[in-house]
Amino acid sequence: MNSPRQRPAKALLEVRDVHVAYGKAEVVHGISMEVRAGEFVVIxxxxxxxxxxxxxxxxxxxxxxxxxxxxEGKDLSAASPRAIVQAGIVQVLEGHRVFHTLSVEDNLLIGTYAHAPRGDRSKLERIYTLFPELAERRHQMASRLSGGQQQILAVGQGVIGEPRLLILDEPSGGLAPIVIDRILTVAADLCRSGLAILLVEQLVEKALRHAHYGYLVETGGIAAADFSDGLREGDLLQRVFLGGAATSPQSTTFVEPA
Ligand SMILES: Nc1ncnc2c1ncn2[C@@H]1O[C@H](COP(=O)(O)OP(=O)(O)O)[C@@H](O)[C@H]1O
Ligand SMILES: [Mg+2]
Structure with missing residues (x-):
């Protein structure tokens, strides 16, 4: 994707100097980052x-x-997860988690509960248009879907509530390359339709193909921030993903077949 050289002026998500600790161990050491209106941002x-x-x-x-x-200018620093969803931010968690004993359709309806207590069927048709693979299987148990279909369902569950920022945490996890491409293409399509995307991904080359802007996180801090082509060409990214001993199997695939 050709990146514009200027980020959109309007900030949607503004994270400022965030520190997070588990017990005494701080693992996020003062991260600041932004997602601007209409952007596809990768971490x-x-x-x-x-x-x-x-x-x-x-x-x-x-x-x-x-x-x-x-x-959108609103302070969510101390807001509850539910209030954050209602403000327009939805996160699809790592590991395409869906409710296996529910049908595809019931899984989708759960995605509307934070907004309407009984679920909102009127939004289903939009999701089925976006994801024909879910429409075909709407009455199937989620347990019968493939891993890729479950990931699409998890995305559908996130999108059905009509968020303005969709956060995806490693949606590629454990999936076949063709399925990963489908999911990233879906995310890019959603972005073009006006939904801002914040993606975490280890498949660097694939992610940078779709994202406008990216941040490189190292040991709880931002090590680099640039447009996708700048990150791709920079040697820091190469060093992090090709050098160093402690890389995961996925993170060594910086150079992927086109
Ligand atoms: N619930 C938790 N309790 C304690 N430590 C955690 C917990 N979750 C993650 N960590 C630790 O925090 C660090 C960052 O983890 P994480 O945010 O999951 O990294 P990433 O998503 O980049 O792989 C790691 O050292 C991890 O072991
Ligand atoms: Mg993670």
């Missing part, structure tokens, strides 16, 4: 760098030691 970094923890701090799933999170 890259090795396993254990603190990416999921940062996302959880944004979504209100872990407490922040200090720092602030604003969304």
């Amino acid at each position: 890259l970094g090795r396993n254990g760098a603190g990416k999921s923890t940062l996302l959880h701090a944004i979504s209100g799933l872990v407490a922040k030691r200090s720092g602030s999170v604003h969304f």
Whole structure:
């Protein structure tokens, strides 16, 4: 994707100097980052760098030691996860978690509960248009879906509530390359339709193909921030993902077949 050389002026998500600790161990050391209106932003970094923890701090799933999170100018620093969803931020958690004993359709309806207590069927058709693979299987148990279909369902569950920022934590996890491409393409399509995307991904090359802007997280801090092409060409990213001993199997695949 060709990146514009200037980020959009309007900030959607503004994370300022966020620190997060588990017990006494601080793992996010003062991260500041932004997602601007209409952007597809990726967060890259090795396993254990603190990416999921940062996302959880944004979504209100872990407490922040200090720092602030604003969304559309509203201070969400101390807001509950539910209030954050209602403000327009939805996170699809790592590991495509869906309710296996419910049908595809019931899983989707759960995604509307934070907004309407009984679920809102009127939103289903939009999701089925976006994801025909879910429409075909609407009455199937989620347990019968493939891993890729479950991930699409998890995305559908997030999107059905019509958030303005969709956060995806390593949606590629454990999936086949063709399925990963489908999910990243879906995310890019959603972005073009006006939904801002914040993606955490280890598949650097694939993620940078779709994202406008990216941050590289190393040991709980931002090591680099640039447009996708700048990050791709920079040697820091190469060093982090090709050098160093403690890389995961996925993170060594910086150079992927086109
Ligand atoms: N619930 C938790 N309790 C204690 N330590 C945790 C917890 N979750 C993550 N960590 C630790 O915090 C660090 C960052 O983890 P995480 O945010 O999951 O990294 P990433 O998503 O980049 O792989 C790691 O050292 C991890 O072991
Ligand atoms: Mg993680």
